[in-house]
Amino acid sequence: MMIEPKFKKINEDVKTFKDLEDDIIKSNLCCACGACIAYCESQSFDVIEMQNYTPKFKSEKNAENCTECGVCYFICPQTSPLLDKLNQAYCVEDEIGQVLKILAAKTTNKTIGNVGQDGGIVSTILTYLFDEHMIDAAIISECDENFEPIPKIVYDKNDLLKSAGTRYSISSQILPLKELYDLSEEILEKLGVHEVDQLRLAFVGTPCQCRALSKMKLMHIKPAHIIKYIIGLFCFENFNYSQLYEIIKKETKVPPTDIKKTWIKKNFFFKTKEDKEFEIDIKTLDPAVRNHCHECDEFTAKFTDISVGASGAPKGYSMIILRTENGVNIIKQLLSRGFIEQLIIDKLSEWNITKINWFKKLISLKTKR
Structure with a gap:
């Protein structure tokens, strides 16, 4: 069931998912929150999906289903529209x-x-x-x-x-x-x-x-x-999941399947299912940020x-x-x-x-x- 956004015409130049791709996703600024997809899919538009933590058109044919409402661009946490109103x-x-x-x-x-x-x-x-x-x-x-x-x-x-x-x-x-x-x-x-x-x-x-x-x-x-x-x-x-645990495994020989708990106190710590504790210099994980x-x-x-x-x-x-x-x-x-x-x-x-x-x-x- 669709509901019209309250701020339907905040900007005459409505930006669409294609703009979101160009401005945010292709620039590696997407935080993979899933907001754009949650809205679009809940309206049954059948346009976009999450692929490996990246929002994408399901297909070229599905892209044609886009209504160009601009909601996905407005609600993205990485775009500036609405921030002033949100602060208020x-x-x-x-x-x-x-x-x-x-x-x-x-x-x-x-x-x-x-x-x-x-x-x-x-x-x-x-x-x-x-x-x-x-x-x-x-x-x-x-x-x-x-x-x-x-x-x-x-x-x-x-x-x-x-x-x-x-x-x-x-x-x-x-x-x-x-x-x-x-x-x-x-x-x-x-x-x-x-x-x-x-x-x-x-x-x-x-x-x-x-x-x-x-x-x-x-x-x-x-x-x-x-x-x-x-x-x-x-x-x-x-952190990116795959990069993070590749580094952890390289540094400690411990695979993610053996990890029970993680925490950060200046450095990165984790405890295995056998209750063995490991510490990794937090800077070592920088490539995974x-x-x-x-x-x-x-x-x-x-x-x-x-x-x-x-x-x-x-x-x-x-x-x-x-x-x-x-x-x-x-x-x-x-x-x-x-x-x-x-x-x-x-x-x-x-x-x-x-x-x-x-x-x-x-x-x-x-x-x-």
């Missing part, structure tokens, strides 16, 4: 974005704590949203037997633990939205809704992915309208309800930036009900300034590379 919508005035509150916290759920990344905050938030019937599903990222990320919509909180942890290679997080209108009546009935448009989802993604999704929501287009909560992950850079990351000026995910990451947090904790009242209310409930534990700070105002300055420093380093 999220009250963004600097590189950090709106900060209603900043804190460090960790989960009190031992199961999540054992498998989660750092403080286990994202998994705890999603578990709470499921338990309180505030969402029907969540878009997360799992990994296959080769430790390659797979974006997925989960409809049960018991599936969340499979997504715990960070993989550091690209996952096309918005792509699963294209499948929503193919949901069976059985699944919808189980979720207690009559149609897809009644679903409520939470989304977890990197800054560029959240930017694309927020553009979609700003334009009031399907299927982004069912996303009720956006949780952003701090991201300094991301995705090209679009060199152009990115975001680190803390400005266009979200809640931003989460390890940078600046004590060991075992996560930093949390609350950006909207939605985000504030969720974290307030988690704290009051004891689902997460906040780090106690003596001089809070000074600590807040220190953390914000730290994030600004990281963003400055990122943009100067």
Whole structure:
């Protein structure tokens, strides 16, 4: 079912997917978020698809199906249209974005704590949203037997633990939205809704992915309208899967099939399924960094309800930036009900300034590379 974008005529010179190819994709600036395909496929236009993390026309014949609506170009996180309106919508005035509150916290759920990344905050938030019937599903990222990320919509909180942890290679997080209108009546009935448009989802993604999704929501287009909560992950850079694990295997002789967990603390670390720990100089991985990351000026995910990451947090904790009242209310409930534990700070105002300055420093380093 198609819905007309709210900003149908922002620019008389409408740019199409061919322009997106020329300006972004062929320039290696695409972040493979999947927004363009999620929109196009959900409208049943049958034009483009993801091939090896690259959006492409399905065929020359399919290219003729393009309606030249220009939506794919507007919602791409790497294009400038809508950014001014997006900044206004999220009250963004600097590189950090709106900060209603900043804190460090960790989960009190031992199961999540054992498998989660750092403080286990994202998994705890999603578990709470499921338990309180505030969402029907969540878009997360799992990994296959080769430790390659797979974006997925989960409809049960018991599936969340499979997504715990960070993989550091690209996952096309918005792509699963294209499948929503193919949901069976059985699944919808189980979720207690009559149609897809009644679903409520939470989304977890990197800054560029959240930017694309927020553009979609700003334009009031399907299927982004069912996303009720956006949780952003701090991201300094991301890697091409094949190049990353080729380097790792070359340096350590460990194949991705043997890897259980990865994390970055100045250098790149991973733990095998046999609990052997390895460290690799982060600069060794530079050839695997995705090209679009060199152009990115975001680190803390400005266009979200809640931003989460390890940078600046004590060991075992996560930093949390609350950006909207939605985000504030969720974290307030988690704290009051004891689902997460906040780090106690003596001089809070000074600590807040220190953390914000730290994030600004990281963003400055990122943009100067």
